Amino acid sequence: MTASRSGIPLKDFYAASAGVAARDEIPGAYPYTRGRHRPAQSGQGWIHRELSGEGNARRSNEQIKYLIGIGQMGVDVIGDSPTQSMLDPDHPLVKNAVGTQGVSLCCRQDYLELYAGIPYDKVSISSSVPSVFSMTGLYIALREHGFPHDRARGSVLQAPLYAEDCSYSAGMPYSLLSRLALDGMSFAAKYMPRFHAYVEDTYFFSETGLTGIEEMALGFVEIRHLTRSLIARGVPVDxxxxxxxxxxxxxxxxxxxxAKIRATRRLFARMMKEEFGAQDPRSLSVVIxxxxxxxxxxxxxxxxxIVRGTVQGMALALAGVQAMEISAFDEGFRTPSAEAHMVGIxxxxxxxxECGVARVEDPLGGSYYVEALTDEMEHAIWRMVGDLEARGDPVALAEQGYFRRLFEQASERHYRSISSGKVKVVGVNCHKVADDEDKLLRDIAERKIAPDRQRIEEVKQFRAARSQAAVGRALRRLHDAVATDQNLIPLVIEATDAGATMGEMAGAMRLACGRTYDPHRQLQPDF
Amino acid sequence: MRVPKIIIGLFGIDQHEVGALAVSSLLRDAGMEIVYAGRYNTPESLLRIAVEEDADIIGISCHSWEYLDYAPELIGLVRSHGLDVAVVLGGSVITATDARLMEAAGAAAIFGPGDPPGAISDSMRRITQARRQSMRGSFQGLD
Structure with missing residues (x-):
């Protein structure tokens, strides 16, 4: 008997007896398994976008304009590895990584340059930069560019329980990351009501090699943790x-x-309605x-x-997502080149x-197989959510390294499944070609972006030229506010306006939590 | 014969540990001694660990281009300290052209994503054996 990627046993074929849960469901109605749109809104397709960012903010601004020019409908910016780790470009450890795998962002001027001339009324602004800084940076840019905050569309990613344990660690306590996520959500609910201040990012942590069931179970654990915490603060769920x-x-x-996406919509709707008492239909129909x-x-x-991206894009279109990015064909080597961006869009x-996949809502609805698999995924995801929550408070689990071990095990499992040939990857463990025959598109894929050393000098000059006294006062206020229950977002905005950098603000907040100012112990606070 | 002792780590701010962890466990399974140095290493910090541990090999998992500057620096540092520690690189970002550059700079071996696990462990054993023989040679010379 064969099994799906997550290990769900599969039959040779499926008949009418399988998958009965969605039999009477329609798109745009509770529990939204078949999509969040009402049929009258169908055929609208999804937001086409690609991940971008390289060099400094000016270079990345040009990249965004190029993408909009070829049809991108939303912006999604990723920071370079120092930015993702909340380190400024002049930190000694990052000198060889500035601007090479994303855009280098650390101060007010960067956000003004990044979004200069971007039509905020036509495109949504999302980013994969640490949420507190990308949201406040966008807030400042909107204000300076004269676009009303309450009309701005876009999103930031939050993964407070997992961010420290895969890919980019910033040396921040889990409790502080959770608090910043909640502060961001409260702030946006008031001042940026069309902005998604909480995108649960199951993407990046599942890239450790998690299965679809594990991905969504961990995602739900985090959604439930933040939802419960915000309700406990007295913020109404709707x-x-x-x-x-x-x-x-x-x-x-x-x-x-x-099936994973269909099951996720159903689980989210049930949870919000039955467990958290949400009533607004928009609270029940999650954007994916x-x-x-x-x-x-x-x-x-x-x-x-390119073929892999097409198949995955097709799956997402059939599942009815609201926005997608197709990983670029040069991903094995670099962040997307202009050529790879064009192919993705x-x-x-x-x-x-051309295919018309978005002409009707949920075109696979009613397929015996897809409905059965949706039910199986739903049950398996929810079982795992129950198992994880039975282990205790998720912040405590994160602190004990429980999630980190899960990610490490998943990585190892993934690597072994490929090296043993259990999972077939064409060109890697079967149907290989000799290295010297592997030429198609390699020249583009292998082109590099050099570290932006000029940028390091510019940031040093910026630091020397600003009013240190004003920066110090703002950092002190931010530091002191961490011990109170004040919302930290306005204080981050104030400090950024005063000239503080991301590294300094992150350091001030770390210090206030009893951590070292610089996780790498090379810098000292100056406030 | 003592088993190969290998330091495994990443350079600078490269945080993609997937490959480093996987290779560590693969080499441990093959009977080798792994000292996992993890993330945030500089050439200086790796050299220090290699000396403290009397390691045969420093293996760097490369998932960002930082290695292009750091690896030659590390090899230079190893040589300037008169140490006999091999530097080995692995990772999907290392292109064939860059692999040649790194070999010219003195890297003992370079692995890509397509290399079978057996080839990696065999190479580690060969490098270690060569090092031990040369060390025995120099001790005999001292006698």
Missing amino acids: SFAPRIAILVNCSMDLFEEI SAHTSGLTLTAQQPANN RTQQILEL
């Missing part, structure tokens, strides 16, 4: 739940990925965006990645305009 979205991964297991899996892409034969356009 004031923030409509602005929760989920950014999911999409691997190569076509049907399981579709997606990024196709970078982990499934290979350094070998980069052209094959064109793939989405071909899927939508």
